[in-house]
Amino acid sequence: MQNKSKAIQDLYPDELAHCYGCGKNNPFGYQLKTYLVGDETIAHFTPDEKFTALPGSVYGGLVASLLDCHGTGSAAAFACVAENIDLENTETIPVRCVTASLKVDFKAPTPMGTELELIGKLRSIEGRKIWVDMTLSAKGIICATGEILAIKLKSNV
Numbered sequence: 001m002q003n004k005s006k007a008i009q010d011l012y013p014d015e016l017a018h019c020y021g022c023g024k025n026n027p028f029g030y031q032l033k034t035y036l037v038g039d040e041t042i043a044h045f046t047p048d049e050k051f052t053a054l055p056g057s058v059y060g061g062l063v064a065s066l067l068d069c070h071g072t073g074s075a076a077a078f079a080c081v082a083e084n085i086d087l088e089n090t091e092t093i094p095v096r097c098v099t100a101s102l103k104v105d106f107k108a109p110t111p112m113g114t115e116l117e118l119i120g121k122l123r124s125i126e127g128r129k130i131w132v133d134m135t136l137s138a139k140g141i142i143c144a145t146g147e148i149l150a151i152k153l154k155s156n157v
């Protein structure tokens with residue numbers, strides 16, 4: 001079992017840490033952080049008014065991008081576990097996962113100014129293909145669900 005201490009995105013090497021959604025080296029982005037806790041992953045984000053769809057609710061593009069970055073982070077974490085890479089005792093990980101497919105279902109309006117919680121669960125790993133199921137909730141209410149197919153790149157770029 002892994003503990004919640006290092007975010008998976010903080011283990012991406014510096015030259016690959018510029019993603020708008022989750023790169024620690026992108027000062028303009030969301031800097032989403034995904035943690036492995038037991039056999040799930042978790043991330044939090046609190047949207048402000050610039051992400052408005054209608055007053056009081058968050059636009060769907062943000063919801064999708066949070067699921068995208070939590071999904072690839074989760075896929076990388078689950079791949080590391082499968083490969084016996086100890087996330088607690090490494091500075092960078094050798095696994096590179098990118099999104100091939102992302103499905104989002106919007107279940108309820110996502111409220112503005114409330115901490116959102118993203119949870120990821122590994123569905124399966126088949127070769128370089130990693131499927132993760134996700135929820136995005138606010139105050140315990142599921143606002144969106146997501147399914148991602150992430151692909152582990154063949155070589156370390």
Ligand SMILES: CCCCCCCCCCCCCCCC(=O)SCCNC(=O)CCNC(=O)[C@H](O)C(C)(C)COP(=O)(O)OP(=O)(O)OC[C@H]1O[C@@H](n2cnc3c(N)ncnc32)[C@H](O)[C@@H]1OP(=O)(O)O
Binds near residue numbers: 068101127128152
């Ligand atoms: C952007 C580059 C960054 C590189 C550095 C990495 C840095 C790590 C840090 C990450 C930073 C944060 C990331 C945030 C999340 C993003 O936003 S990522 C950006 C959005 N995603 C992209 O730009 C990916 C664009 N697509 C691609 O580059 C290529 O299509 C892929 C996904 C790497 C796959 O190409 P490939 O390695 O040549 O693999 P390929 O043989 O085509 O497919 C492998 C398997 O997956 C299946 N597959 C592929 N696509 C699909 C699909 N859409 N549906 C179903 N199955 C599929 C294939 O059928 C195949 O299955 P099998 O035959 O093995 O059974």
